[in-house]
Amino acid sequence: MPSSDLPRFDTATLRAQDAAHHLHPFTDTQSLNASGTRIIVRGEGVRIWDSDGNEIIDGMSGLWCVNLGYGRQDLVDAATRQMQTLPFYNAFFKTATVPAIELAALLSEIAPPGFQHVFFTNSGSEGNDTIIRLVRRYWDLLGQPQRKTIISRHNAYHGSTLGGASLGGMSGMHAQGDLPIPGIVHIDQPYQLQHGHAGESAEHFGLRAASWLEAKIRELGPENVAAFIGEPVQGAGGVIIPPASYWPEVQRICDHYGILLVSDEVICGFGRLGHWFGCQHPHIGTRPDLITFAKGVTSGYLPLGGVLVGERIAKVLIERGGEFQHGFTYSGHPTCCAVAVANVQAMRAEGVVERVAQDLAPYLERAFGTLADHALVGDVQSLGMVAGLVLYEDKASRTLFDAELGVGYRCRDHCFRNGVVMRAVEERMIIAPPLVMTHEDIDEMVRRIRRSLDDTWAGLRADGLI
Numbered sequence: 001m002p003s004s005d006l007p008r009f010d011t012a013t014l015r016a017q018d019a020a021h022h023l024h025p026f027t028d029t030q031s032l033n034a035s036g037t038r039i040i041v042r043g044e045g046v047r048i049w050d051s052d053g054n055e056i057i058d059g060m061s062g063l064w065c066v067n068l069g070y071g072r073q074d075l076v077d078a079a080t081r082q083m084q085t086l087p088f089y090n091a092f093f094k095t096a097t098v099p100a101i102e103l104a105a106l107l108s109e110i111a112p113p114g115f116q117h118v119f120f121t122n123s124g125s126e127g128n129d130t131i132i133r134l135v136r137r138y139w140d141l142l143g144q145p146q147r148k149t150i151i152s153r154h155n156a157y158h159g160s161t162l163g164g165a166s167l168g169g170m171s172g173m174h175a176q177g178d179l180p181i182p183g184i185v186h187i188d189q190p191y192q193l194q195h196g197h198a199g200e201s202a203e204h205f206g207l208r209a210a211s212w213l214e215a216k217i218r219e220l221g222p223e224n225v226a227a228f229i230g231e232p233v234q235g236a237g238g239v240i241i242p243p244a245s246y247w248p249e250v251q252r253i254c255d256h257y258g259i260l261l262v263s264d265e266v267i268c269g270f271g272r273l274g275h276w277f278g279c280q281h282p283h284i285g286t287r288p289d290l291i292t293f294a295k296g297v298t299s300g301y302l303p304l305g306g307v308l309v310g311e312r313i314a315k316v317l318i319e320r321g322g323e324f325q326h327g328f329t330y331s332g333h334p335t336c337c338a339v340a341v342a343n344v345q346a347m348r349a350e351g352v353v354e355r356v357a358q359d360l361a362p363y364l365e366r367a368f369g370t371l372a373d374h375a376l377v378g379d380v381q382s383l384g385m386v387a388g389l390v391l392y393e394d395k396a397s398r399t400l401f402d403a404e405l406g407v408g409y410r411c412r413d414h415c416f417r418n419g420v421v422m423r424a425v426e427e428r429m430i431i432a433p434p435l436v437m438t439h440e441d442i443d444e445m446v447r448r449i450r451r452s453l454d455d456t457w458a459g460l461r462a463d464g465l466i
């Protein structure tokens with residue numbers, strides 16, 4: 001639909017109502033209200049439109065979730081059919097619905113070997129809260145109730161509930177509301193720009209970053225450590241891609257001390273890295289005991305998340321556990337599950353995961369990699385369909401801008417103006433485009449990003465900041 005055919009929206013009135021009544025997530029309301037909300041009214045393929053008719057390439061797949069793009073009639077039809085038949089029923093009292101059963105079976109087909117069970121939630125945060133309860137229950141049932149502590153990483157993102165935010169390592173979140181909750185500790189992230197030594201190889205850094213896990217386990221006493229949790233690639237933290245040496249060493253350490261390994265695949269799952277799950281990418285190569293998922297399971301069309309439970313845990317829980325006192329009204333919501341089934345079936349039928357691995361990810365790597373010649377840009381990296389770059393004040397000496405200048409936010413605003421969604425995380429600019437982009441979409445996205453980098457440079461120059 002050309003933008004001239006869009007229904008007309010009264011942007012000013014909508015903005016005023018939004019400012020008057022709507023508290024946005026992760027938002028400084030006062031400053032948002034001063035600038036005004038951007039109101040998104042339509043999506044088609046890999047593009048969205050705002051209420052003023054501007055067309056924007058969605059370089060972030062919504063919020064890392066609209067993997068199959070917007071406007072998929074098959075997903076709409078799946079939801080409609082299920083809503084007409086049975087919009088809701090629960091899975092509590094010896095009941096189940098057809099879509100929840102079908103999805104559980106389908107997930108066990110696409111999951112890595114050893115995963116035959118799933119626990120459904122509404123979101124990634126609830127998935128990770130479920131992880132905390134499952135992990136502690138598992139060790140209780142094995143007669144080791146003191147094994148409670150879960151080790152995570154600074155700058156990890158695992159959600160916004162009390163449990164999810166505690167597992168996460170976002171200092172800003174911890175500062176609000178007395179987090180983390182007891183029994184969760186953090187080690188440093190495998191981010192070489194922050195923690196690398198001068199002249200250190202990536203391989204050496206990866207091993208050194210993994211050794212922080214071993215040091216923490218020894219400090220706490222292995223008999224007190226329940227699990228280690230990590231995103232294969234940290235997403236919200238800024239697309240931090242660890243060196244290839246990192247995860248195999250983490251796996252070795254977890255195996256050595258008998259500690260559960262949890263892979264938070266809320267972003268990396270469902271094809272984002274060119275495999276059904278991120279842990280299957282050779283760069284990651286872990287054998288987790290538990291996998292958190294959400295987002296891409298429905299391509300974001302409806303909220304759904306969950307935990308894939310490996311057999312080591314499922315067996316103990318089922319054979320010795322009795323009632324697991326945990327669950328949500330909408331665990332296995334039939335309409336959300338019906339959309340997820342249609343989404344996974346479409347991904348299979350269209351070979352989406354294979355295409356990402358064989359064609360799209362290498363194409364993105366090359367196209368995004370061309371930005372490395374820009375005066376502001378260094379450390380361009382991608383894995384599968386996530387990518388990031390660093391904005392440098394002086395790239396020769398690797399000098400970063402003063403964080404107070406908010407250069408990333410300036411760049412993000414230019415991106416929006418130039419018709420592309422890119423996210424700013426401190427010194428990093430990141431993307432996670434839909435898995436259904438064409439080569440032309442990627443080329444156009446990269447052209448718009450380059451234009452935005454040029455505008456950022458020109459603005460900094462005009463303000464005397466470079």
Ligand code: PMP
Pocket residue numbers: 122123124125126128157158159160164231235236264265266267294295305
């Ligand atoms: N884990 C990871 C890795 C995530 O990226 C997110 C969300 N960005 C979450 C958990 C939380 O998911 P939700 O917002 O659905 O609660």
